[in-house]
Amino acid sequence: MSTTNITIRMDEELKKQAEELFADLGLTMTSAIIAFTKQAVREQRIPFVIARNIPNKETLEAFEEVEEMEKNPEKYKSYTNVDEMITELLQ
Template identity: 65%
Template sequence: MATTSITIRMDENLKKQAEILFESMGLNMTTAFTIFTKAVVRQGKIPFEITADPFYGEANQARLMKSIVQLEAGKGTAHELIETDDE
């Protein structure tokens, strides 16, 4: 069977985490992606559920807009943002 190369881009930290996990399973990145791709082709779909970030959901966006309107009208309390080192 002929092989080919592909190039993908991803966050460096994510790549390192994946390599560590795959290594603990006895896999390398190429084998892991090959397994994933074979599952996609065999099942005709992504082999796990992909969901949207609930932050962008219609209900949350409506709530945010309502809060913005209230703040602009001088009602409610605005809090300072707290920065974290998360991602």
């Protein structure tokens, strides 16, 4: 089978990190990219999930709760030390 060259551009730090990872796995950058490409062709899809990093409902509610606590700290219990907090939590 004949081979061909491809050229890609990526952030220098990302390339360095990828090369270190692949080396730890016993791969070169080329062999890792070939493995990815073969897997994509075999599965007829990108072989991992590509998604936006959107917080789920529970996380959004937690963010809102923290904002509320910051705006109105007098409404919420606070502790001066961890032992006090643990003691109350275990009761």
